[in-house]
Amino acid sequence: MSIYDYKVTKPDGTEISLxxxxxxxxxxxxxxxxxxxxxxxKDLEAMYEEFHDKGLEIxxxxxxxxxxxxxxxxDEIHEFCTLKYNxxxxxxxxxxxxxxxxLPLYAYLKSQQGFKxxxxxxxxxxxxxxxxxxxxxxxxNPDIKWNFTKFIVxxxxxxxxxxxxxxxxxxxxxxxxxxx
Numbered sequence: 001m002s003i004y005d006y007k008v009t010k011p012d013g014t015e016i017s018l019x020x021x022x023x024x025x026x027x028x029x030x031x032x033x034x035x036x037x038x039x040x041x042k043d044l045e046a047m048y049e050e051f052h053d054k055g056l057e058i059x060x061x062x063x064x065x066x067x068x069x070x071x072x073x074x075d076e077i078h079e080f081c082t083l084k085y086n087x088x089x090x091x092x093x094x095x096x097x098x099x100x101x102x103l104p105l106y107a108y109l110k111s112q113q114g115f116k117x118x119x120x121x122x123x124x125x126x127x128x129x130x131x132x133x134x135x136x137x138x139x140x141n142p143d144i145k146w147n148f149t150k151f152i153v154x155x156x157x158x159x160x161x162x163x164x165x166x167x168x169x170x171x172x173x174x175x176x177x178x179x180x
Contacts, residue, residue, distance in 0.1 A: 003157045006105040008059060009093040011074035016092075018105070021057045023155050025179045027172070028059040028109060030097045032069040032147035033080045035165075036123075040148045041085035043169040047176055048089045054180045055155065058089040063097050066147050070094060097144045109151045110142035113162035118145075124166040154179050 003026075004019040018026070027047070032038060048058050062077045064070040070077065074094055081087040097106040117139070118124035131138045131145060138145060148165035152175050160179070163172050 001108065003105075003108065003153055003159065006103075006108060008061065008103070008105060009095070010090065011078065011093050013093075018059075022157065024055045024057050025051070025155055025176060026057045026059055026151075026153040027176065028061070028105070028151045028153065030061050030063040030106075030144055030147060030149055031091075032063065032066065033072060033077055034069040035066070035147040037146070037148040037165040040165070040169060041081060041087055043173070045085055045087050045089070047173055048087075051176060051180050052089075056176060056180060060087070060089055060091045061097070061103070062091055062094040063144075063147065064094060065096055065098060065144075069147060097149075106144065109159055109162075110144070112159035113151060114142035115139065115145065115164070116162070118164050118166045121166055121168075124164075127166060152176065152179070 004022050006018050007015045008018065009015050027044065029044065044058055048056060062070050072080065074091070077094065078091050081091060096102045118128050127146060146165050150163040150172055151159055152161040154160050161175050
């Protein structure tokens with residue numbers, strides 16, 4: 001299977017085939033409205049505004065699996081994002097990214113780009129310490145570890161990068177710029 005064989009669901013229940021984005025660069029990201037990384041919306045929106053007309057799509061999948069940081073309804077999530085960050089890219093239906101109810105898309109993404117660490121930034125060290133308490137083997141599985149994990153897909157449908165939430169958003173931007 002390829003990335004184009006997967007579907008995501010909009011809050012109204014409409015399914016979107018990722019095949020509709022064939023030939024485009026995609027950022028697929030699990031988001032949260034009450035997370036310390038929520039300001040990533042600002043950088044994501046800036047990239048969307050600059051590169052959307054050149055072929056960038058952002059697939060925003062709200063997820064409440066990490067410390068309950070996305071407790072609202074799909075409508076409340078959308079309202080928060082548009083009012084606070086003026087997001088113009090669409091949010092999908094709130095969904096799981098790990099476990100038995102995870103979107104099939106996420107099993108594929110994790111098989112293509114596994115977890116490679118959080119880096120040595122203060123945030124990276126802090127999140128690693130927190131995860132060690134709940135999953136001593138977290139380093140050795142591809143699961144999504146926290147909100148705002150970003151997968152980058154090139155125009156040919158290859159999952160070329162995975163950025164953990166602790167990655168500098170300038171690195172994400174540089175990756176996208178090379179593909180646009």
